[in-house]
Amino acid sequence: MATTETVDVVMPQMGVSVSEGTITKWLKQEGEQVEADEPLLEISTDKVDTEVPSPGSGTLTQIFVQEGATVDVGTKLAVIGGEGADGASSTDDVPEPATAQAAAESAAVSDAAATPPTTDTVEEATPAPAAASETTEPSSTNGKTFVSPVVAKIASEHGVDPSQVQGTGRGGRVTKKDILNFIESGGKTAAPAQPEPQTQAPSAPAPAAKEAPTPAAAPAPSQPGESFEPMTAMRKGIAEHMRGSLDTSAHVTSAIEVDMSRVSAIRAKLKKEYQQSYGVNPTYLIFVARAAAETLREYPWINGEIRGDQIVTRSYINLGFAVELQDGKGLIVPVVKNAETLNLLGMAKAVTDIAQRARDKKLLPDEVQGGTFTITNPGGYGTFHGTPVISQPQAAILGTYAVVKRPWVVQDELGEDVIAVRPIMNLTLTYDHRLVDGALAGRFLRDLREKLETWDESAY
Amino acid sequence: MAELTYLQAISDGLRTEMRRDKRVFVIGEDVGVYGGAFKVTLGFQEEFGHWRVMDAPLAETAIVGACTGAAMMGLRPVAEMQFADFISCAWDHLVTVAAKQRYRAGTPVPITVRLPSGGGFSGGPFHSQNPESSFAHIPGLKCVCPATPEDAKGLLISAIEDPNPVLYFEHKHLYRRIKGEVPEERYTVPLGKARTHREGSDISLITWGAMVYTAEEAAKQLDDDGVSVEIIDLRTVMPWDKTAVLESARKTSKVLVLHEDTRTGGFGAEIAATVAEEAFEDLDAPVRRIAAPDTPVPFSPPLEKAFIPQVEDVTKGLRELAEY
Numbered sequence: 114m115a116t117t118e119t120v121d122v123v124m125p126q127m128g129v130s131v132s133e134g135t136i137t138k139w140l141k142q143e144g145e146q147v148e149a150d151e152p153l154l155e156i157s158t159d160k161v162d163t164e165v166p167s168p169g170s171g172t173l174t175q176i177f178v179q180e181g182a183t184v185d186v187g188t189k190l191a192v193i194g195g196e197g198a199d200g201a202s203s204t205d206d207v208p209e210p211a212t213a214q215a216a217a218e219s220a221a222v223s224d225a226a227a228t229p230p231t232t233d234t235v236e237e238a239t240p241a242p243a244a245a246s247e248t249t250e251p252s253s254t255n256g257k258t259f260v261s262p263v264v265a266k267i268a269s270e271h272g273v274d275p276s277q278v279q280g281t282g283r284g285g286r287v288t289k290k291d292i293l294n295f296i297e298s299g300g301k302t303a304a305p306a307q308p309e310p311q312t313q314a315p316s317a318p319a320p321a322a323k324e325a326p327t328p329a330a331a332p333a334p335s336q337p338g339e340s341f342e343p344m345t346a347m348r349k350g351i352a353e354h355m356r357g358s359l360d361t362s363a364h365v366t367s368a369i370e371v372d373m374s375r376v377s378a379i380r381a382k383l384k385k386e387y388q389q390s391y392g393v394n395p396t397y398l399i400f401v402a403r404a405a406a407e408t409l410r411e412y413p414w415i416n417g418e419i420r421g422d423q424i425v426t427r428s429y430i431n432l433g434f435a436v437e438l439q440d441g442k443g444l445i446v447p448v449v450k451n452a453e454t455l456n457l458l459g460m461a462k463a464v465t466d467i468a469q470r471a472r473d474k475k476l477l478p479d480e481v482q483g484g485t486f487t488i489t490n491p492g493g494y495g496t497f498h499g500t501p502v503i504s505q506p507q508a509a510i511l512g513t514y515a516v517v518k519r520p521w522v523v524q525d526e527l528g529e530d531v532i533a534v535r536p537i538m539n540l541t542l543t544y545d546h547r548l549v550d551g552a553l554a555g556r557f558l559r560d561l562r563e564k565l566e567t568w569d570e571s572a573y
Numbered sequence: 574m575a576e577l578t579y580l581q582a583i584s585d586g587l588r589t590e591m592r593r594d595k596r597v598f599v600i601g602e603d604v605g606v607y608g609g610a611f612k613v614t615l616g617f618q619e620e621f622g623h624w625r626v627m628d629a630p631l632a633e634t635a636i637v638g639a640c641t642g643a644a645m646m647g648l649r650p651v652a653e654m655q656f657a658d659f660i661s662c663a664w665d666h667l668v669t670v671a672a673k674q675r676y677r678a679g680t681p682v683p684i685t686v687r688l689p690s691g692g693g694f695s696g697g698p699f700h701s702q703n704p705e706s707s708f709a710h711i712p713g714l715k716c717v718c719p720a721t722p723e724d725a726k727g728l729l730i731s732a733i734e735d736p737n738p739v740l741y742f743e744h745k746h747l748y749r750r751i752k753g754e755v756p757e758e759r760y761t762v763p764l765g766k767a768r769t770h771r772e773g774s775d776i777s778l779i780t781w782g783a784m785v786y787t788a789e790e791a792a793k794q795l796d797d798d799g800v801s802v803e804i805i806d807l808r809t810v811m812p813w814d815k816t817a818v819l820e821s822a823r824k825t826s827k828v829l830v831l832h833e834d835t836r837t838g839g840f841g842a843e844i845a846a847t848v849a850e851e852a853f854e855d856l857d858a859p860v861r862r863i864a865a866p867d868t869p870v871p872f873s874p875p876l877e878k879a880f881i882p883q884v885e886d887v888t889k890g891l892r893e894l895a896e897y
Contacts, residue, residue: 261857262853262855263826263856264857282897283896288857473823
């Protein structure tokens, strides 16, 4: 029991919906000796008024939050330090401390009682926007909040502090569902609509409540009802790339309607074999990709690039596929290299493979580079048209949309017009008008439609 | 499609292959005149003759040894162990010779050994075991454990077709209890591919053989608690469908492995370890196992019931995981 160890006293969680408490009375004063479990202070919340037992034994070295102040759950109120302080066992008595740091740590250090401060701790604690306060204090004590691997992962991906999440698992543990619901609801459970609290609390010079995180640029002040999460590196990258692309290319979009009857029939025929023998699905996307690769061979500029004042064309086609990650909160474009060498099955396997590995985060850096043309498929959600943004420095991007049954005018065997029900898919080509003119784009789409409508099984 | 029992589906698969491929023959104790202890090969000797449906002496060593030799000479033998338990006699031939021949000499050994296995009818310690994990541990052997009539036929045909020794564990308790639609034509079910018996989002229950039905009952009960259980029927224990299991584990973040074999060193341990190794970051709870205790299979009905995992054992395990 090292005499240097200290124990933090934090504002306890007094019920699931309580997020703050007011200190009504300190029962011990700075410099006084206190035993573990001895009443230390009295607090008042909107649910209960209660005594808080001391989380450890030792001298009450410092009180940070004075009587009358209202602070958030988890805020450090005082520190007990000095002889006899038994961090490990005594912290267990804190009803439910859970400061931002505690949670950040418990993911990494399970027996974190009174660990000396480390730079890691500081870095982990700061990015969480809602995280309270001080980065210089010793890491607080919390051996209780177990954060499961998947919760830790989701928390770090979304920049969420698990200690802000209401746990419904055993012993109040935060489950995967809890944290997903928390994120989905925009992190609302963190601070359930408190009208006045935060602003008045931090009168003390101490950790008290929230100091707005101060990143490089000064953000607009937070408004009631807003919540914050940091942008992931991926989000920043997407933001930069999208803006940059619109600033670079002259975006124009042309669309064409394709009768997918033939593809649909072939697809139905191949489905079982593909699934049983190869474990892949012959999706509409695969057919479009295969036909696009074939068509691109005849349109080198659409598969090209403007580099300086030169036009680059290629003897190969590297097809990028936009893959959605994290339930729509991220996007990556893995590339199928030399797509012109793949037949339909090869394309199905290649696309399934990269899409899967994209979701599993198992792509090699090399596999998201070198694309010469991109296909994006927002049609899965039923959209029938869109204007995607070109992936720079490519010249065009193909959008595929929902296959929808529509009344369609076709010729019967006598050459008479009749209305038939046909599965129709819209395709869009968004191209860089600096390089590709409307007529060229139109011819490309016409040829692509032709290939899909007259799909020649033996050739693909 | 016809509705067949699990047992009829096995017969149908075997008959289909025997009619199609003259290299396929059957050998085992009482498989000929008597039609097999469980009547899987009833009428086979009349149709295919005694050279293709051979009664063997009570000597499993001889049966598997003969099959191994015949397979090396180009035939496709299907051996029947009267009970899976008796295969221990043939261990040496299977493990030392058949499993390693391809590796040592490059010779394929396309034998299929049918193993009526499992308990639930007071068969006692010699007639109730599920020895799949012992053989799954041996490189060179494949282990198949069908749960449905459709899979029973398709997997048996795949087993016969496969160039390796395949152990086909057919669960006796399913023989006449389970019925299902079975295509009349020949088809195969690939070895090493799991089947999602039931989709769910909260817990993945990985199992095979008769336990698929125990799992299903338990999962239905969990529906009432608002817990959605996904059941993955492994179908083949070796090679096992790691991809499907990991995919499901990553989806639900909670995994329960269930098998009728005893717990220690059971194949569930391999699955649990793999999930922990490869999907650790996606787990929201410890991987759990439910299996039989480490004892011989008891004869007495109440004791056997206590031994084989029951629906209530599984619901309890599922609830604990759900609440974790």
